[in-house]
Amino acid sequence: MRAQTRQGLPSPTRRQQGGGRRRAVSAAAAAALVIGVMTTGVLTPSNASASASGSAASARAAATVRPDAVQRALNVLVRDDGMPAALASVQDGDGRTRTYTAGVGDLATGSKVPRDGQVRIGSNTKTFTAVVVLQLVGEGKIGLDTKVDDYLPGLVRGEGIDGRNIKVRQLLQHTSGLPDYGVHVDDDEIRNRYVEPRDLLDIALRYKADAAPGETWGYSNTNYVLAGLIVQKVTGRPLAEEIDRRIIKPIGLRHTYFPAPGEMTIREPHPRGYHRNPADGPLRDFTEMDPSFGWAAGQLISTNSDLNRFFTALLAGRLLPAAQLAEMRTTVPVGTSGLGYGLGLTSRPLSCGGVYWGHGGDIAGYETRGGATDDGRAVNVAVTSIPTDDAATQHVKDAVDRALCG
Secondary structure (H helix, E strand, O other): OEOOHHHOOOOOOHHHOOOOOOOOOOHHHHHHHOOOEEEEEOOOHHHHOOOOOOOHHHHHHHHHHOHHHHHHHHHHHHHOOOOOEEEEEEEOOOOOEEEEEEEOOEOOOOEOOOOOOOEEOOOHHHHHHHHHHHHHHHOOOOOOOOEHHHHOOOOOEEOOEEHHHOEHHHHHHOOOOOOOHHHHOOHHHHOOOOOOHHHHHHHHOOOOOOOOOOOOOOOOHHHHHHHHHHHHHHHOOOHHHHHHHHHHOOOOOOOOEOOOOOOOOOOOOOOOOEEOOOOOOOOEEOOOOOHHHOHHHHOOEEOHHHHHHHHHHHHOOOOOOHHHHHHHOOOEEEOOOOEEEOOOOEEEEOOOOOEEEEOOEEEOEEEEEEEEOOOOOEEEEEEOOOOOOHHHHHHHHHHHHHHHHO
16 A cells, blocks of 8 residues: 655655664574575466476576576565565566565464465555556546546545546546545554545545645555545446456456455465554564555555566556556656656666566555566565665665566
């Protein structure tokens, strides 16, 4: 749900995280660090015929992704930054995938990190929501420059806030000026509470607008709650169902799902997620939680490999018509880091030149970062606690960059 300030996207709940010191990992985690775990997986038909000894093509792929560099980057996250676990999935341009782990999956038991385990993917959910909206745009059911009030009449009203002046495009691009309900939510208070989407909107509307529509870029989870409500109004179906039938099933995301109301656990093998609240407090197991406060902005659960599949399919035009994909990739600048934000999709510069497209997300217990390039390379990295200092945040970014640049 959260996209980090230190990575170019303001975090609605960084109030809990800023300035925290690095923490020493548990004895179990420290023991696991000495040997980083790297495994290779066979995930595509083109790789299924590779011989046991490895072909010239697989050797080239291995040289391209530099598995040693990726493993070292994950080891740094565990050893130096106190992450209980770090996981990565790296896909080369031919679709061959390698998965990596470091640390431990459970601080209490010292158990291994599940290979390509499921994690809560936070604000990566926004890209899924944006794709559904843009599919409906392509079908002529939603207009990007149509006002929110046309779909949700009278619903969006507040101090300096009027749905008659806000365009759907501005929701997806975070230029609506709407206040972010996320900055007014405490993780511990809502951990065991189911929240309706309209309740999230009501929280935001207690506060005045951050800016006039179209005036400036400002990250707000409220935008995506409204986008999700528009999807439901137009289709007459739950957002989760639309994401499942329009995205998850067509491209074969076998380990991705939208948790059902009241579902607090993670269904498949997963590393435990840990959280600090306040930011300088101890790590606490936060794996079980009600994610409804994220909804269209941050509720999905997935794996690194499924996220790679999603972003490569998106960039390859398998989810959107060309016109809507072009709209999605039309960005506005965010800060001075070279980050651009489109319609639920970011572009980030690579140290080796060019950019990659993705999103990233934070939700209590997990952080995910990554994306894909236009030539089919993809990487996603997950850690099992949200970084609380600049160094750790940079190290997550470095892991993505090393995997894509070699």
